[in-house]
Amino acid sequence: MARQSGGAGAPKAPAPLPGARLVPRGGIAGHLVKAVLLAVSVGVAVWAALPLAAAGNWIGLAAVVAVTALVFWIYLSKRHIPAKYLLPGVLLLVAFQVVPVLYTIGTSVTNYGDGHRGTKEQAIAQIEAASVAQGEGADDYVLTLAARGGAATGDLVFLLTADDGRVLAGDADGLEPVSDASTGPTGKVTEADGYTLLTAAEAGGRSEEISEMAVPAEEGTGIRASGLSAAYEGRATRVYDADCDCITDTSTGEVYTADDERGAFYNEDGDRLSQGWRVGVGADNYARVVADPGIASSFFSILGWNVVFAAGTTFGVFVLGLSVALAMHTRRPLRGRTVYRLLLVLPYAMPAFAMMLLWRDMFNADFGLINRMLGTDVDWLGGTATARAAALTINIWLGFPYMFLIATGALQAIPRELVQAARIDGAGAWQAFRNVTLPLLMVAMAPVLIATFAFNFNNFNAIWLTTEGGPFPSDSPMAGTTDLLITYTYRLAFGGQSAQYGYAAAISVFIFLIVTLISYLSLRRSAALEEVNR
Amino acid sequence: MAQSTTVQRPMRRRASRRTFGHMWRHLFLLAMTAFAVFPVLFVVSAALNPLGTLSSAQLVPTGVSTDNFAQLLTETRFPRWYLNSLVLAVSNAAATVFLSALAAYVFSRFRFRGRRVGLYGLLIIQMFPQFLAIVAIYLMFSAVTDLRPEVGFDTHWGLLLVYMGGALSINTWLMKGFFDTLPSELDEAARVDGATHAQMFFRILVPLVTPVLAIVGLLVFIATVNEFIMASVFLRDPDSQTVALGLAAMVADQRDSNFGMFAAGTLLLALPVLAVFWYLQRFIVEGLTSGAVKG
Structure with a gap:
């Protein structure tokens, strides 16, 4: 990046006087801090590199080495002073903002999602394992249910105790031995390092997941749970044949052929096996957004409301914030000014997420405060128009105090003489405001308004915590009428029945483009504003 | 406001105009303050509400109890x-x-x-x-x-x-x-x-x-x-x-x-x-x- 390759220092500052050279530049303390920090960065690099090397992740390892080399090159050199200050922030920025954006763009041209997660080999192993039937003389295991991470949400693992007492850990990728597990008298695992054992209640909560889980074992066999404490190994009834690149179901005789363009096995009728693999689909996801009639209409109606929401919020908070600032902006003493100020900033200082949930409950149809106070029986969040009005009201309530603070500061910066001169020249109060105060105000506030618009364009919380995108039309359960693009994307990727990461990523890229365009246009316009008033 | 007109008796006319101008400011600011404050008031009232349910919470506190706080911190x-x-x-x-x-x-x-x-x-x-x-x-x-x-x-x-x-x-x-x-x-x-x-x-x-x-x-x-x-x-x-x-x-x-x-x-x-x-x-x-x- 250009920012990192900074050149010389400040040209404005004069060269040090000759005598100053005698003063030690930088203390011993400075050098010591530098040495310690460099040592720490080596430590972190080694710490990060060890598991990467163990896993054979050479790209990750190369990145670690490159970053460490860059750190040493920048900080040991006497030049590149600006880079010394920018490097930490820029590294984090690249790692957690720029790289994810690039990755999103990469994902958007694949079919990645539920049913298309891993490679073709993983899909075949999964299909075979899932089809096992309990045959005669099958190997049985004592099953202990466990998870990596939290009991309720971590990845499910089968801890299997064989007849000879060995313990194996099995998940969707296969089996691996567990060396340090201790087992009880029944063979159940009582403790295993790195795994959270599930209690009966926790296992009951994930029973569907457990009954669907299949652990690929040897070639053509798989292990499945029968109940919560036993598992069996059996032969697969669906078998992959590399010669025809197809899967044959031995019980029904049906043949599923691999389709490498769509990433799944299809039979003659066009039905697919649910486990597929990840393939590139080119611009298909983008084409879906624009061309698929069902999706295109929901995408564009969401986009329309999204613009209305962002513009409406920006306009609303601007008008209310400015009005309050103007009402308080008087040279004659206004009684209670301090009290007004303290109370008016309350919405901004209260925790926003909690206030959104609170507003949602105030609009609740059954026991909400608003219906009880007004004596009405309106299902506020159940109708499109009232839900949209509610979402805007809530968001304006949250945002206007910030605009009030900004407007107060901007008003104080405008010399009063200008307005007085206009009044003397015969301008009315409104004319003076419209032609003198407002244009000057806009110079200071335009960047803030642009930022407000951009922020609210993607204001996930304001919708997700209030209406959750609803109400949903009966014909489109995935796209609600108060959905913003960002909440719609979130539901596609995480919320629905099956995750569609590829498609969600394509919509993310669309949002990038829209926000960039709007930012670019408004930045140019605000730059023009500055030119005019210079 | 009434006080300021009596104190500045010699300038009564200007003073009453000032009061009138300020009245509009006060009306507007009071309305905005009410808008800003009422959800916060509702939070306070609901937090002190002894029943602790949404359907029983009123805008103005109906009773004072710290049950909700105790329950939150212990349960x-x-x-x-x-x-x-x-x-x-x-x-x-x-x-x-x-x-x-x-x-x-x-x-x-x-x-x-x-x-x-x-x-x-x-x-x-x-x-x-x-x-x-x-x-x-x-x-x-x-x-x-x-x-x-x-x-x-x-x-x-x-x-x-x-x-x-x-x-x-x-x-x-x-x-x-x-x-x-x-x-x-x-x-x-x-x-x-x-x-x-x-x-x-x-x-x-x-x-x-x-x-x-x-x-x-x-x-x-x-x-x-x-x-x-x-x-x-x-x-x-x-x-x-x-x-x-x-x-x-x-x-x-x-x-x-x-x-x-x-x-x-x-x-x-x-x-x-x-x-x-x-x-x-x-x-x-x-x-x-x-x-x-x-x-």
Whole structure:
């Protein structure tokens, strides 16, 4: 990046006087801090590199080495002073903002999602394992249910105790031995390092997941749970044949052929096996957004409301914030000014997420405060128009105090003489405001308004915590009428029945483009504003 | 108001006009204050409501009881969530202020290749909310969790790293605006005395921009406490969750009956923020506007 390759220092500052050279530049303390920090960065690099090397992740390892080399090159050199200050922030920025954006763009041209997660080999192993039937003389295991991470949400693992007492850990990728597990008298695992054992209640909560889980074992066999404490190994009834690149179901005789363009096995009728693999689909996801009639209409109606929401919020908070600032902006003493100020900033200082949930409950149809106070029986969040009005009201309530603070500061910066001169020249109060105060105000506030618009364009919380995108039309359960693009994307990727990461990523890229365009246009316009008033 | 007309008797006509002009201001401000305050009043009332349900909560408190607070502190993991939120918010605020101040210093005091691109790049990047790329971050950290669970999901370190990716942002502009207001004679004098660029930054400039550091710290603190979506992806284990996640889950399961506890939690979270906010309010007005004007 250009920012990192900074050149010389400040040209404005004069060269040090000759005598100053005698003063030690930088203390011993400075050098010591530098040495310690460099040592720490080596430590972190080694710490990060060890598991990467163990896993054979050479790209990750190369990145670690490159970053460490860059750190040493920048900080040991006497030049590149600006880079010394920018490097930490820029590294984090690249790692957690720029790289994810690039990755999103990469994902958007694949079919990645539920049913298309891993490679073709993983899909075949999964299909075979899932089809096992309990045959005669099958190997049985004592099953202990466990998870990596939290009991309720971590990845499910089968801890299997064989007849000879060995313990194996099995998940969707296969089996691996567990060396340090201790087992009880029944063979159940009582403790295993790195795994959270599930209690009966926790296992009951994930029973569907457990009954669907299949652990690929040897070639053509798989292990499945029968109940919560036993598992069996059996032969697969669906078998992959590399010669025809197809899967044959031995019980029904049906043949599923691999389709490498769509990433799944299809039979003659066009039905697919649910486990597929990840393939590139080119611009298909983008084409879906624009061309698929069902999706295109929901995408564009969401986009329309999204613009209305962002513009409406920006306009609303601007008008209310400015009005309050103007009402308080008087040279004659206004009684209670301090009290007004303290109370008016309350919405901004209260925790926003909690206030959104609170507003949602105030609009609740059954026991909400608003219906009880007004004596009405309106299902506020159940109708499109009232839900949209509610979402805007809530968001304006949250945002206007910030605009009030900004407007107060901007008003104080405008010399009063200008307005007085206009009044003397015969301008009315409104004319003076419209032609003198407002244009000057806009110079200071335009960047803030642009930022407000951009922020609210993607204001996930304001919708997700209030209406959750609803109400949903009966014909489109995935796209609600108060959905913003960002909440719609979130539901596609995480919320629905099956995750569609590829498609969600394509919509993310669309949002990038829209926000960039709007930012670019408004930045140019605000730059023009500055030119005019210079 | 009636008092001011009697005190300034000789100027009665002008005074009554003044009162009339102010009356409109007061009417408008009272209406806006009511709009701003009534949901907050409802929170207070619901938190003190002895029944603790949504359907029984009124706008004006009907009774005073601390049951909701006691129940919240003993029956839920609220103390744990509160601690998690504070730790995350304070560390993120401190890291952001530090990283942002470093960047603002060079953007203000040095002229180097890529400076303009860098400044505008920051403005553009902050237009992309980080979590648009949430799928990518989710997958990235799935890999990290396999390799180094210490910084993966269910840890605060992982989440903090992602938050710090957004440290350089509009805040850097705000700080740069402040650094720009400090006269360059300061730097020259220090340079003549043999100060290094680091000494100049830490010993001379940073103490002078403390107000803006405090403001940015407060803004980041508030934003982190309110952050919901990244946290919901990262923190799945109930013990690692933040107040935002915990309170949201509380009213998602049992909307009506947990409402009193929810309101009590909201108040407990608001109190420290409000105290600092009111204390810093004057700085905030100055800080925000000078950043915006000089940008």
